[in-house]
Amino acid sequence: MRPLARVLLSHGMAYGTFAELAKRAFVDEGFLLVERDGKRATVSAVSALTGLTRKDVSRIRESEALLDGGASQRYNRAIRVISGWINDPAFNDASGEPAALPLEGGDWSFAALVRRYSGDIPAAAMLSTLQASENVEVRAGNAVLVERAYIPKATPLEKINILGKDVGELVHTIGHNLEVLPEQRFFQRKVSNASIAAATATEFRALSTRKSQALLEEYNAWLTQHQSESDETVGEPLRYVAVGIYYIELPEQEQ
Incomplete structure (x- = not known):
């Protein structure tokens, strides 16, 4: 949680704002989970599941989304x-x-x-x-x-909203892999080493950036060639698919 707190604090988000966003996420997911279990998704049921008061659940459910x-x-x-x-x-x-x-x-x-x-x-x-x-x-x-990788130059809140989607997708993958059989798990791997000199880390960052960009462009080209032009394919709804790559570098004391 500390890396998340660091990002939010550096962009001026106080705890109260974060808490409200967290409540909304709990309420939205609470309704989905109750419905998935075949039960009637009521305010009382979601309140019992999330630990939030019925007043909070009702207020959040009826209000508009906070993020644009x-x-x-x-x-x-x-x-x-x-x-x-x-x-x-x-x-x-x-x-x-x-x-x-x-x-x-x-x-x-x-x-x-x-x-x-x-x-x-x-x-x-x-x-x-x-x-x-x-x-x-x-x-x-x-x-x-002149640059193929798109990173928006927007307000801090927009950046958090857009780039934060990647965090959500990674957490979704982790959650999926915890719940399903081994053969149904999504691909989730990383490589790391805690004994790399600063100069070598700079060299590896350049190497990984170059190779990762090339791999993502290969995936993107394949997806573009195979994407459907309609809302359904052979009677089946379309799926959202994504592959994400991240790089992290930390000083020894922060590992």
Whole structure:
């Protein structure tokens, strides 16, 4: 919990705000768990399960979500645009790399890329988003992709909301693996070493960044080629899948 507390405190989040978010998470999951067990999901049932008062459960259930879902939507659309730019031959150059695209005009332009991969968001708004995140530069009237990994340059709260999703997905994987049979577990591995000199750690960080980025781009290309264009495939609902990679480096006293 201390790394989480460190991040929240460094971004100005007091305990009261965190406690309210934690209550909301308990209430939302409480209703889902009660329903999953085939029981009637009442305020009283969730109160008994979570330890929160019925008054708190009712208030949280009836109130609007505290965090802005628009930040996640902007994040997802930006990711789709960059992915399409990298993987769609229609927007690649002769060597198969993301092409420098005219801002407007025809089917081969940044505006066409945005229309294909981000729905109804204006091309100018997407360009502004990708410039702010330092993914795109405009050179001689063309949009140029200069950084493939998208990390939003947004408010601290938006960053916590977006990047914090990765923490939630890792915890979900851990929870899943604790509950299912060995053959049903999701892949969860890491490699570590507590006897690495600082200079060597810097070298390894560069190596892992390069290889991890290449692996994620390979996965992304495969997923793009196999994604469904409809809400269902052969009568089955679609699934969300993800593979995440993280790097951590700590001084000896913090291990």
